[in-house]
Amino acid sequence: MANIFSSLKNAYQLFKSVDFEKLSALSKKVDLPKMLNAATELDEQQWQGLMKMMSSKGKSKPLPEVEGDFYHLGDEALKDEDRALQLKIRAFLEKEVKPIVNQYWLKAEFPFELIPKLAELNICGLTYQGYGCAGKSNLMEGILAMEMARIDTSISTFFGVQSGLAMGSIYLLGSEAQKQQWLPSMQQFKTIGAFGLTEPEVGSAAAGGLTTTCKRVNNKWIINGQKKWIGNATFADILIIWARDEESNEVKGFIVKKDNPGFAVEKMLDKMALRIVQNGLITLTNCEVDEEDRLQNANSFKDTAKVLQMTRAGVAWQAVGCARGAYEAALKYTQTRKQFGRPIASFQLIQNHLVEMLSNLTAMQTLCFRLSQLQDQGLLTDEHASLAKVFCSMRTRDVVSRAREVMGGNGILLEYDVARFVADAEAIYSYEGTKEINTLIVGRAITGFSAFV
Template sequence: MFAALLKTPALQFHRVGLLALARCQSPGATGCQQASYSDKPTSSSAPKVEFLWRDALSLEGSLTEEEIMVRDACRDYCQDKLLPRIIMANRNETYDRDVLKEMGSLGLLGSTLKGYGCPGVSSAAYGLIAREVERVDSAYRSTLSVQSSLVMLPIYEFGTEEQKQKYIPRLATGELVGCFGLTEPDAGSDPGSLRTTANYQKADDTYKINGSKTWITNSPVADLFIVWAKVDDGTIRGFLLEKDTKGLTAPKIEGKFSLRASPTGMIMMEDVIVPASSMLPLAKGLKGPFTCLNSARFGIAWGALGAAEACVEIARDYTLNRKMFGRPLAATQLIQKKLADAVTEISLALVSCLHVARLKDKNQSTPEMISLLKRNSCGKSLDICRVMRDVLGGNGISDEYHIIRHCMNLEAVNTYEGTHDVHALILGKAITGIQAFY
């Protein structure tokens, strides 16, 4: 299936472009289909500027040729190959490992990293990738984010050259699936209070790890676990654990009503012995996990807006086709206001995300900026999806119209990587200089 996809002229062009970058840097109420996005905004040589509601503030004009190429390749793949799968994957709570491999073949995993089989694209390109993937489903974007920002990035930033060579190329292709173990049953938004321990065993130069992690994306299917634990002096350090290590188990969390197309589980560690060489040597204290979380939050800020855009597109098409008293629903003032409000919020948020992406590439962004983006995008996107679901009336709760699935997903997206309120407290501290949480 995917081989046939790659033979299409458009995707073949995009795939060659992405993989060339990697090589050169390597050491209506009538249907259930989500709307098509073939009518992409394009520049015009005509003197009159046309308002394009899908790109209300002309984001397109601020993107580079490479960023547009990456986005379009990702959009084509997501709409052609991910969208047809998602309804049944969500209904049956099934995970398709081939999705990660397909993303890897397009250069979408670890896309901002340079070398080791990664293309080294801009932060904006990474955001655009997240946006297109989550336009289909947040579960697919979560898998992408974990692999890229929470697994590949810490190895790239804090690992030894041997660790980088061993793991990053295989993670980039999707051959290996990774997960990130930070959150614990008693320590979610307060990682400094984590209880997982890693005690040094001098006799054989190993660490013995004990503890548990919960709500870990990909853990039931992971080949590689990045686990954060406190060593003997109380410092938080990161460790690389491989599947089938004695004492390591990853039971699945059942009964989720959100992110059902990606597996979520726990990580249980009972006297897990790992060599000292499995430690990430440059990750000491909270800097290690927070570096990863800030990267993931940045992608989430873009991704959530993709979900909101999908819901607006669906609601618009529905209200144009649904007739009431001889007129389309879209002809009513209330519907038009709801659509206008949604497009306004999405457009402003996208411009903000792009601005911070440019700052990020110049090393001029701050964690507080990322918190602001994550909080705004997720909160506004959840609100928009709820309103668009209401616009569809009774049909809004049918998964064939997609919106209810986006609503359910965004409940989780608004919570993980720092809740809406936790990010408010991060910003509140920056504004007042007073820490209000302990």
């Protein structure tokens, strides 16, 4: 009896608040006596749920923040000053790069106006000690690469060539005089660098098959050959060129200036990816380089590999950034894009794609955080860097593909950004060692057998 009385009381409170004109209209649509009878059967908890639902009607719940760091790895791993630097870089990229990047990507041109602005950030050569460099951790450098690629992989690649491959070659393999001469001006972007290893007919086989040759004649070196896919080559002031010594058959490195006799470069056209990066085809015809411009500590390909090991970790972080940019763009899109009267983010199949993307992204981030920790501890090996590059570049392909899928036809429009991430992921997949070559490096380490030809 008490339960019936309580239910009737709740029903009375419910119907007392109802507009009778609306109630009259409602009676034409539903069986009110039957509904009232059903209401008397609700218990107290069910009534509370019903009242809560009614009181919240019309109130919009704020959407979760679009955030690609689901496990809050950056919050946990970074010192306060490094976290502040990360956010400073992110704000710069959002303000200065994001609004212009699509137009430059479409035109395949480089936004030179960004170079002095990048210099003001004081982040080039971030991990190096001295020469105007900040001496930060490799983890911080990796996060920097991710933040740049999160907005645009081309800008991240330009920076990686300058700060990693070009400066890194001099920092690791140059003489002290060469470091003093070049690193401070490169750190401030007053001197732009490039890195010339890949050739028209030699990519993965660079370790033993360079066709570009060098020959010492008195106090000069004469270099002949071609280099292809060389980022920054069309406007670089100096280029690190790798060539095979005709006498010893060993690989040596040289600092070649853009005005050296016998040096010529041609811009590569019609790329589908990294269109902002100015890749060049370099031709060296009896190019003369002074002995003092030979990297004094680069005497074999093993020395070249030291640079590649360091920068390959950075490419894995770039893959994370590319995937994160695509995921965040897709998530934001699905929260606002409506079909069938609802945001498409409310549909199960869309949520499945988003969670798959986030799973891949989080796994990539976790792997790269550990990779940078190993690097900071001096424990990084070729196989560590190669495994990260293989996994992250493969998973990025999957993430950007799903991002394009949830955006439907708009996913192929440049204005929504994801199309650019889809294209640029293909370049990340191939450069700094293909999936197959990096796989064999890891395979050799875990089996004890080399499967290289």
